[in-house]
Amino acid sequence: MSKRKKADSRDIGLDLGITFSKYFFKTDHLHYGYWTNGLEVDISNLARAQENYANFLMSQIPEKVSAILDVGCGTGKLASRLAAKGYSVDCVSPSKLLTRHARELLGGKSHIYESKYEEVVTEKKYDMILFSESFQYVDMEKAFRQNRAFLNDNGYMLISDFFKTDAKGESPLGGGHFLAEFYKTIEKHPFRLLKDIDITKETAPNLKLVDDFLTQVGVPTWTACLDYLDIKFPLLSKVIKWKFRKKIDKINRKYFSGSRNADNFAVYKSYRFLLYQKTN
Ligand SMILES: C[S@@+](CC[C@H](N)C(=O)[O-])C[C@H]1O[C@@H](n2cnc3c(N)ncnc32)[C@H](O)[C@@H]1O
Incomplete structure (x- = not known):
């Protein structure tokens, strides 16, 4: 970048x-x-x-x-x-x-x-x-x-x-x-x-607040978005998940693994x- x-x-x-x-x-x-x-x-x-x-x-x-x-x-x-x-x-x-x-x-x-x-x-x-x-x-x-x-x-x-x-x-x-x-x-x-x-x-x-927010709001929101895509557009969802798998993995690792903590x-x-x- x-x-x-x-x-x-x-x-x-x-x-x-x-x-x-x-x-x-x-x-x-x-x-x-x-x-x-x-x-x-x-x-x-x-x-x-x-x-x-x-x-x-x-x-x-x-x-x-x-x-x-x-x-x-x-x-x-x-x-x-x-x-x-x-x-x-x-x-x-x-x-x-x-x-x-x-x-x-x-x-x-x-x-x-x-x-x-x-x-x-x-x-x-x-x-x-x-x-x-x-x-x-x-x-x-x-x-x-x-x-x-x-x-x-x-x-x-x-x-x-x-x-x-x-x-x-x-x-x-x-x-x-x-x-x-x-x-x-x-x-x-x-x-x-x-x-x-x-x-x-x-x-x-302060990082405890970030961690709380990510695990309690971020994870459910992110999962709901992916689930919605799965249900509404299954084929498109598969393509997106495959094409952006590295990016999605990175987002999961960076934001939703609970590691951004105090x-x-x-x-x-x-x-x-x-x-x-x-x-x-
Ligand atoms: C985390 S904020 C801190 C704001 C404020 N000082 C405070 O304590 O609430 C970072 C600030 O740095 C500014 N900033 C980023 N790059 C800068 C640069 N190269 N020169 C001057 N300010 C910069 C941003 O626009 C923002 O205002």
């Missing part, structure tokens, strides 16, 4: 995700929840867990920060929370549909760069560049160079996202740069590590909160 097609399908996934989440789960955050002790891991608590995540992130912002660039702002929810706290916030949003959400929510309070971060051109400087679950989508080298250019002296780079671990075997879960590669790459750039907090334990429970997330991913300061 070409890079362009991959990027487009990711965008469509995020767009669908937010439409779905807003309607069913009453949340317009697009990031994981931060599940702390006592909060039952249930879909009815997702919005609360996501608010916990936003609060955790905001509590870690260094004191001197005033102007923030929110890279990959999603629906603009986090940016609007930051603006409400008195920060001046600009956003980067390459997805048309998400940009529309963000514009509605921010109501002209922020400038939105409507492109990939790697392609942003500006003379403006910021005190902090924020990647909340958007770092996995950017080219690391290019992003670090952009950060250096757009940050004021001693400015900060805050990354909160999951990375791939070096665990053996094929991961049933996609996404993320390799953590080891991240550490190697950042060493070549003028940034000093201030904080590196492993929040995998607090974020992994345990596997904790093995194959490491969710990090990383705070760096520019050194020159």
